[in-house]
Amino acid sequence: MASLGAGVHLAAVALPPGPGVGGDRVVFDPVRLRPLAAAVRAAGEALHSGARTVAHALAQVGGPAGWAARLARLGDELDADAAMLRRRLALAEGADDAGRSLVATAVVILPAVHRAPALLDVRPVLDTGAIAKGETEVVPGTARAGAAALAAGRPAGRATARSLLSGSGAPSASLQEALDRLGARADDPDFIAGFYDALGPAGLAQLLTIVSGRARGPMVNRPAPPSGVDRRDAEGVLGRTFAAYTRGRSLDDSWLGRFNTRGRLDHAETVLLTPLLAAGRVDGALLDRLGRLAFGPGIGPPEPGAPPTAAAAPRGPTPAPAPAPGRVVGTVLSATADRGYRGALLAAIAAEPALAARFATRYVEAVLGGAAIAELGLPVAVGLDDATGRAWSGLIAAAGGLAARRADPLGSADFVARLAGAVNAADGSALPLHLRAALVPALRTYREEMYDAVTAVVPGPVSPPTAAPAAREVPVAGWPALLRECLRGGTLAGLLGLDAAAYAIGLDERVAGRTRGWNTGAGGYPSSPRTLGYLRGARAQAFFTGALGDAADAVLREHAQAGSAHRRRQAVILDLLGTVATSIDPTDPTDPAATFVHLGVGITVDMVEALVRERYRDVSTARPAWILARLREASRVGSQWAATYEASARLLWARRAGDPLRPITVTGSDGRRRVYTGDPHADGYITGPATDFLDAAGNPRPAAAMTPAQRGAYLAWLESPALVANNDRLPILAGAAALGEARIPPDEALRPNG
Amino acid sequence: MTIPDETRATAAGALATVARTRREVTAALDRVAAAGAGAWDGRAAQLWAGRMRHLAAEATALLDRCLLVCEQARSGPSAASTAPGAPPRAIG
CATH class of the missing domain: 1.20.58 (Methane Monooxygenase Hydroxylase; Chain G, domain 1)
Structure with a gap:
């Protein structure tokens, strides 16, 4: 990262360029x-x-x-x-010439500040008259805190920081005192603001260097002078108070640019922040900024739905164009140095629900690519290393979680859509187990949307959307890919299976609640108005078993391929060894073939091959194959079923003149009796031109040609009690779903009590 | 028009005061320039040194203008002609 061209950025703000990197x-x-x-x-x-x-x-x-x-x-x-x-x-x-120890870990900052005074660093950091004026505007609540707090907290914090800065050489005594004072007033935002304002970014970097006991000077391996304080305690105090400080201040690029021990204005020695990231909840905008510095801008819009603090922060002269995916992979992969920092940063981002999804969206393709490359086990260091990969997995899990969805619904939906697309595009590449496990939260958080999408009678987006907008845009092919790749890891597969069953049971109960008392009147409906709900539930479980079957299939195939590849390699090696061995004759150098032929080299090769075969014999695939066959049977409720139902419903509507639909009276979930006639106008599904899905002849238009609002009304009409109860083909359809070798409907097989 | 002696004396005193001030400030700024050489290096130091030069030049020019005003006040009644917008002139 340090090679991004340090001299360029200062020149870009119309200051005389220096003699080069060395001049900085x-x-x-x-x-x-x-x-x-x-x-x-x-x-x-x-x-x-x-x-x-x-x-x-x-x-x-x-x-x-x-x-x-x-x-x-x-x-x-x-x-x-x-x-x-x-x-x-x-x-x-x-x-003590700290510049040389951390060169490799510094990050070049694009100085986003055009004001020369900030670049020249002439603002008197200790003489905070100018800063104090601004503080009342920046720190929330300060204006109401009154003059007393200002008089007590802020100057005291400043004085504490000043005592550190003026101590020269051996700051241990005053350092311990200052940390004690800081720890004692960790709940006083004024004190904290005063302390860190006076300390300044460079002072903080210096302080962290001393506390962490980093070696300074040209001989980086020599032991650092003892700081005189307990490192863990000090980092805890600094972490908590610094986190509070970041939430009160907007620390922009100019602040980060001065966060180093070398007096530079365009470098951030972000690695120094590592202990602080774990100790307290650092402000999301700063985490986002640090993430961009560490991993590049990522793919996608620069800041979709960014919080106002980030949007108001000064930007660079021109926003960088989105790099090509390959370059982003490179950026993510180049994160080999400072693994500890990157891991801590990713963990901190994952712990911030409002940021996790939005942040992970930008890097999800690169992470999947990097992880897949790493899983190939190439002999050179490409791909994500294990620790960083796990940290990314943790972030992806958090981004798909319920907390992230609550904190940032739009960002979360964006993330899931992007994740499903990326997994679908990767198409069965080798992903590490922890990454597969990280897909579980997204699948659980969006299980309703996923099963709604795959069991819908008519595919395509509907409006008003029942889910967050972007999640409905996950292509139907994206869901099975996501589920399959997750199941291939095996982690929590049982939980996901329970989700499928729970969805079916929930749907069943919802439909039953909507159609209570349908059979109390004069009977004789061709089918129950609940049949469609049952079929959709069965379809949800069939979808899950289908994905499970695909996953098992992929694992078995992978195993077989790995085994045969291994055997082939062994055979080739043994062949070569045999050839070499037969060419040597120790007894007679002039005739190599004389003795070894008689020693039976061929037999030896055969024996080794037999050993290899023996080793692979114990991995039987008979039982998995049997389970796979059962799964295939269970998932026979294919997607053709939905099309068949739609066709039959259209037919029912087209024949309404000769075979009028019989109205059905049910008690809804709100407890009111209601009559459904089957007419979309009378039943309230078509409320105007926006929801009118019928053509001039009064028949439904093709679903693909409908607007989302029309499609939503059409779907609701197709699932309405009158249309379902009058459908005389549904019993056949339901029977067909239950037919098969297993002789049991799939939902019974997978219900928890079943 | 006769210039009263009292006014001339005041102007002479002001001129002497400003001239002394100019010497002191110039000496102080020279000491800064001398001490700055080699104390620190790098781009920030260069930028700072450039700024110091500008600052010293501006201070000197200001004092020169003050001197000019005082001199004109001593020598004649045309002091008012050096209004604040007049271009700086280096003298001495």
């Missing part, structure tokens, strides 16, 4: 820097006193008063510079 380094000479700071301060004082003198003199001769004020302002600037130099001096003395 700030080298301090503390012995000389101290007199410089003193000289600047003296010059500032000279300007201030000169301004007073000049003001008096000009007043005497009637000259303009503005010049003296201008001189005073120049004096102010020099004062600020003196403060900046003193701070740098303190850092330089504490750092």
Whole structure:
């Protein structure tokens, strides 16, 4: 990451370019820097006193008063510079040339700030008069907190930070004191804001370096000087308070750019944040920013539905175009350094439900690709390493979870649609087990939508959507692929099976609740109005068993292929060994073939081959194959069933003149008696042109030609009690679903009590 | 038109004061320039040094203008002609 071209970005903000990457380094000479700071301060004082003198003199001769004020302002600037130099001096003395130890871990920041003062870092970090003015606007609740809190909390925090910065060389005593004070006031946002404002990003980086005991200086392997504090405690205190600070402040790229121990303005030594990420809930916008720095922009729109804090943050001059998928894979894969940091960052993002789905959406294709490459076990280090892969799996699991859906419904639906598409496109590639297991939450969170989609009588989006908009856009082919690849891992397959059964039972109960008392009147309907619900439930379970069968099929095939490949390789190796062996004759160098032929090399090869065969004999596929056959039987309720029902319903409607539909009276789930006639107008399914799915002749148009609103009304009409109860072909259809070798309807086989 | 001696004396005193101030400020800024060489290096240092040069030039120019105003006040009544928008002129 450090090779992104450090010199380019500063040049882009119209500042004189330096002599190159080497020129970016700030080298301090503390012995000389101290007199410089003193000289600047003296010059500032000279300007201030000169301004007073000049003001008096000009007043005497009637000259303009503005010049003296201008001189005073120049004096102010020099004062600020003196403060900046003193701070740098303190850092330089504490750092002991920290620049060389962390070069590989620094991240180049695109400075999104165009204001030269921020880049020049001349804002007096310790002299926080200007910052204090802004604080009342930034930290929520501060305005109401009153002057007392400001007077007590913020300056105290500032003073604590200042005591750290002024301590030179051996900060251990004051460090422990400062951490104690910080820990004692961890619930005081004013104190925390004052502390971290005064510390500044560079000061925080320095502090974290000292606390973590990182070796500094050219010999990075030498033991670091002891910081004098308990590292775990210190990181805990800093993590909790820093998390609170990030939620109150919007830490933008300019802040991150200064977060390093080298005095640079365009590098973020993000790896220093590792312990803090685990200790507290860092603000989502900052996590998003860190994620982009670590893994690149990803694929897709830059910030779909980004929170206002991120949108309001300063951006780079031009938004980078979305890179090609291959490049993103490269970005995700290049994350080999700093695994600990990346793992901690991904875990922190996963713990933030409002961010997890939106973030994971951008990288899901790259992660699937990277994981599949890693699973090939190539001898070179490509693909995701195991720890990073697991961290990504954790994020994908969190992004598909219920909490993410509640916190960000749109982002969650986007994520599931993207995930299903990516898995479907990968088409059975080798994915690691933990990634397959990570698909489980998404399948469970969206089980209603998935089974609604696959059991619908008519495919296609409907409106008003029963699910989140993007989830309905998951192509029907995407769901079985997602379920199959998940089941291939074996993890929680039983739970997913229960989901299928629960969906069928729930649907059954819903339909029964809607049609209570349908048979109390004069009977004689061709079928029960609940038949369709039963069929849809059976279809849901058949869908699941179908996916299970596909998954088992894939596993068996994989096993067979792996076995035969292994045997072939063994055979070739043994063949080669045999050839070599037969060409050697130790007794007679001139005639190699003489003795080894008699020693029976061929027999040896045969014996080894027999051993190989023996080894693979114990993996019998007979029982899995038998189970597979049973699954196939159970999943016979094919998708043709839905089309058959639709055709029969259309026929029923077309013959209504000769065979009028008999109205049916039922008690709905709201407890009201209601009569269904089968007429979509009378039954309230067609409420206007938007939902009118009939053509001029009064027959339903083809479902594919309907608008989503019309299709929704059409589906509801097809499932209405009158149309189902009057359908004389449904008993045949239901019987056909129950037919087969197993002789049992599939839903009974899979019901938990069944 | 006769310029009163009292006014001339005041202008002379102001001129001397401003001239002394100019010397002091210039010396202080020179010390900054001298101390800055080699104290730190790198791009930030270069940018800072450039800014210091600008700052010193602006301070000197301002004081020069003050000197000019005082000199004109001492030598004649045309002081009002050096209004605040006049271009800076380096003297001495």
